[in-house]
Amino acid sequence: MQTVKMVVTGPFNSGKTEFIQTVSEIDVVSTERKITSEAEKIKESTTVAMDFGRITVDDELVLYLFGTPGQKRFDFMWEILSEGMLGFIVMVDSTRPETFKEARAILETFRAYAPTPYVVAANKQDLEDAWDLDDMRIALRLDPDVKLLPAISVDRESVKTVLLELLTSILEEL
Amino acid sequence: MALKGNLRDFTITQLLNLVNLAQKTGSLVIEGPSEVATITFREGKLAYARLNSEDGGLGAILHKSNVISAAQYGTLKTRAATMNDKELGLLLINSGYVTQDDILASLQSHFVDIIQKLFSWVEGMFHFDGDSNVPADKIPVRLDLENIIIEGSRRMREWEQLKDELPNLDLALKFTDRPGVNLKNINLSVEEWKVVSFIxxxxxxxxxxxxxxxxxxxxRRIVYGLLQAGLVELVRVQGLDHSSLPGIDKAMPGKSKEEQKNLVNRLIGRIRSL
Structure with missing residues (x-):
C-alpha cells in the first residue's frame, strides 16, 4: 500500500481543521484542546499536535492530509509533519489581516523545510469582510506565479478545487 | 551561587538588569557562537568591554570613531606600538591631537556598540567573575546601564519582528520587474548599496x-526595507537543481518519473470524484 501525504498549514483559526474535515472519508483524528489563552479565545478549542484525514484512492494508494497546529508555541511539530510531504497548502483567514504576516512567515518556514509545491488558500471568502485576492497577494507579498486561491473550507467543491490546484502544480513539476 | 548559565535561559537584558540592580563589580564573560565578549562593571556601571575578535586598543577605537585619520592611526601603530592605552591617551592629549572628552566619548560609544551586538546573541555560555577588574593598562568609563538596556530591548523587539518577516536567509533576491523603477533615482544608504550590489x-x-x-x-533590516519598497522579491537560490523539486522525490521514494505522474493523476481523479 502506497501512502502519500499533504500538509495543511496556516495561522491559528485559519480553518485548517475544517478544510480537512470537509473532504476526509474518516472522522478527522483531531488533537484539540480547550483554549486557555485569553488572547486566542476566538474559538473554543484548537489543534495542539495535528489533524489527520484520509482519502483512499484505490486498493494501492491512500492520501493523508495532515493539519498543523496553528499556535506558534506548537511550531516544533511543523518540521516533523513536513517530512516527506508531497506538497502543502497555506490557509489564510481572508477576514483577519492581522494574521497575514504570520501566514507569510509560516509559508517561508515550510518552503525551507521541504522544497515541494504549494498553494495559498484565501479562506472565508464567503464572509462580507473578506479581503480581495489582489489585495491579499500584495499584503502577503506573493509572487505572481504563486497560486492564491479563493476558498471556503466548509464547502466541499471549494476544498476540492484547492487540492486539485495543488496536485496540478505537483504534476507540472514532474 | 555562581552566576553562570546559557543565554537561552537568561538573556543579555536580564543579565544587565541583574548587574544594574545588584550593583555588581566584576567581569561578565560571554562565549557566543563565534567569539567571546568580556564586559566589566564597577558597582553596577559599565566600565569596559571587549570582543576577542576585535582590536580593542585605543588607537583603533579613536580611528573607528573618526577622531583620528587612517594615516594617524597607521603612524600610532608603528611608533606607539609598545605604549598601553593610558600612556597613549596622555600622549595624544598632551600633543593636542585629541581631548579627554574625545577619548571618553569614543570609548563609551565603542563599549556600547559591543553590548548592543550582544543583544542579537541568543545562544552562548556566560559566567560572571566577581574578582575580575578592568585591565590595568586600559581606560575605564562609568556608564549607567538603564539606557543601554532600554535600547537593547528595543533592538531585540525589532530583531524578533524582522525574524518573523524574513525567517529564511537561505533564499535569494531578484529585482522586481517593475517598468519605470530606476534604482539610480532611489536614495539608498551605503549599506543598502552594498546589499544591492550582490543581488x-x-x-x-x-x-x-x-x-x-x-x-x-x-x-534582515536592509532586505526587509527593499522588499517593502517593492524593489526586490524573494526567490529560491538558482544553480540548485529545481528541475524537479527534491521534496517530491522524497515523498514518492523509489518511483520513476512516469510512476510519479501516474500516482498524481490517480490522486487527481479521486479528488475530482469526491
Whole structure:
C-alpha cells in the first residue's frame, strides 16, 4: 500500500481543521484542546499536535492530509509533519489581516523545510469582510506565479478545487 | 551561587538588569557562537568591554570613531606600538591631537556598540567573575546601564519582528520587474548599496551578509526595507537543481518519473470524484 501525504498549514483559526474535515472519508483524528489563552479565545478549542484525514484512492494508494497546529508555541511539530510531504497548502483567514504576516512567515518556514509545491488558500471568502485576492497577494507579498486561491473550507467543491490546484502544480513539476 | 548559565535561559537584558540592580563589580564573560565578549562593571556601571575578535586598543577605537585619520592611526601603530592605552591617551592629549572628552566619548560609544551586538546573541555560555577588574593598562568609563538596556530591548523587539518577516536567509533576491523603477533615482544608504550590489538569484541572503560582513539583524533590516519598497522579491537560490523539486522525490521514494505522474493523476481523479 502506497501512502502519500499533504500538509495543511496556516495561522491559528485559519480553518485548517475544517478544510480537512470537509473532504476526509474518516472522522478527522483531531488533537484539540480547550483554549486557555485569553488572547486566542476566538474559538473554543484548537489543534495542539495535528489533524489527520484520509482519502483512499484505490486498493494501492491512500492520501493523508495532515493539519498543523496553528499556535506558534506548537511550531516544533511543523518540521516533523513536513517530512516527506508531497506538497502543502497555506490557509489564510481572508477576514483577519492581522494574521497575514504570520501566514507569510509560516509559508517561508515550510518552503525551507521541504522544497515541494504549494498553494495559498484565501479562506472565508464567503464572509462580507473578506479581503480581495489582489489585495491579499500584495499584503502577503506573493509572487505572481504563486497560486492564491479563493476558498471556503466548509464547502466541499471549494476544498476540492484547492487540492486539485495543488496536485496540478505537483504534476507540472514532474 | 555562581552566576553562570546559557543565554537561552537568561538573556543579555536580564543579565544587565541583574548587574544594574545588584550593583555588581566584576567581569561578565560571554562565549557566543563565534567569539567571546568580556564586559566589566564597577558597582553596577559599565566600565569596559571587549570582543576577542576585535582590536580593542585605543588607537583603533579613536580611528573607528573618526577622531583620528587612517594615516594617524597607521603612524600610532608603528611608533606607539609598545605604549598601553593610558600612556597613549596622555600622549595624544598632551600633543593636542585629541581631548579627554574625545577619548571618553569614543570609548563609551565603542563599549556600547559591543553590548548592543550582544543583544542579537541568543545562544552562548556566560559566567560572571566577581574578582575580575578592568585591565590595568586600559581606560575605564562609568556608564549607567538603564539606557543601554532600554535600547537593547528595543533592538531585540525589532530583531524578533524582522525574524518573523524574513525567517529564511537561505533564499535569494531578484529585482522586481517593475517598468519605470530606476534604482539610480532611489536614495539608498551605503549599506543598502552594498546589499544591492550582490543581488542575484544565485546568492542567498546569508551569503550576501557574509560577503558584506553584516550581522543577520543588519541584513534582515536592509532586505526587509527593499522588499517593502517593492524593489526586490524573494526567490529560491538558482544553480540548485529545481528541475524537479527534491521534496517530491522524497515523498514518492523509489518511483520513476512516469510512476510519479501516474500516482498524481490517480490522486487527481479521486479528488475530482469526491
Amino acid at each position: 542575484n538569484p544565485k546568492n542567498s541572503i546569508a551569503q550576501i551578509a557574509k560577503a558584506n560582513k553584516m550581522s543577520e539583524l543588519d541584513v
